[in-house]
Amino acid sequence: MTNQEWQSRKEKVICKGEANLAPVYAAKAKNATITDIEGNEYIDFSAGIAVVNTGHCHPRIVEAVKAQLENFSHTCSTVVPYTSFVELGEGVVEVAPGDFEKKAAFLTTGSEAVENAIKFARHFTGRPGVIAFKGGFHGRTNMCMGLTGKVNPYKAGFGPFPNNVYHLPYPNAYHGVTEEESLAAFDDLFACDIEPTQIAAIIFEPIQGEGGFYQAPASWVRALRALCDKHGIVMICDEIQSGFARTGRMFACEYYDVVPDLITIAKGLGGGFPISGVVGRADIMDHPQAGGIGGTYAGNAIACTAAVEVLKIIKEEKLVERAQHIGLLFREQLESMQKVIPHIGDIRQVGAMVAIELNDPETGAPLAALTKQLVKECNANGLILLSCGVKGNVIRFLPPLTIESELVVKGLDIVKTQLQALVK
Structure with a gap:
């Protein structure tokens, strides 16, 4: 059967809300390439949305998971635990920043991690309020939609959302939102809506993901830390897309x-x-009562086994350093592209978390339609590409950190060819 035939079958039985970006069906994937059921090969600049940082089917992960499957697949970590659950906790606590005592909790999805981070903060402080930021993305469950600062498609039609959530401007120099404006909004919030002693947490992304790959300024982050320390507010950093060597x-x-x-x-x-999962200060993590945190599949044995191996691979294969190399290669290629395609208004790169923003070179208007068409044409020409941004005009590049340099160049050649054709 063809990709289109499978797509037709999918549309008959899978809800429209679970739409797929590329109308191709994966048969195999290896490192930084995906092969579809028709035998077509694609360079993968998405990594499953920053999931397979270690590449598709890394042989060490495959072998570790096979060995675990031969023993058992599930017992529930809160019923009969297993050694990989503890090993992963030790590994995550070791690599997480902070010279204080830390503990971890493991769950299943990013939304669950965010939901539980808020639970930890509210339980610890005894307060209801949470501050999030415009342009932020924290997931699709109800609480997480309430925290997310992007309406379409994540929030449109799904309200009402939880109360006691307040959105403030995220500093974004490219779009004219200053740090001063963002910080002044706290004063307004505390004067008009809620006192700081009722705020449990401030949650932010150090680099906004779905919002468009904008990095928070260091001085602004320091100001948030000072604000949290002054008022006893828990600072939560959402690293779901940016974590584990990506940047x-x-x-x-x-x-x-x-x-x-x-x-x-x-x-x-x-x-x-x-x-x-959630990792952080032990006094906060230990505050909820036994049984207050967890879930049937939380920290599943197979996933824990894979994750333990991921931490080893990142260290032993030096993927932190590799991310820097990949990112600089992307920047070099994109800056060269920008010289001949003025529709590339901005290039943003932190490690291997890279984006370009497409704007009208005359007016500066966001080019959402062009962005969408570019993604479509690249997919049709052998490159899996993702867009993002509150205005829908950002292309994001999230290749596996194990991608070969020649595939980076080849993939960006596809981007250049298709973008030039579209802007003629």
């Missing part, structure tokens, strides 16, 4: 000289298997 650090918050109280993790941790 050329194990965590993106390591670019700052402050440490969050809690970090949400997922995606790159599992190497392709569904696992997420």
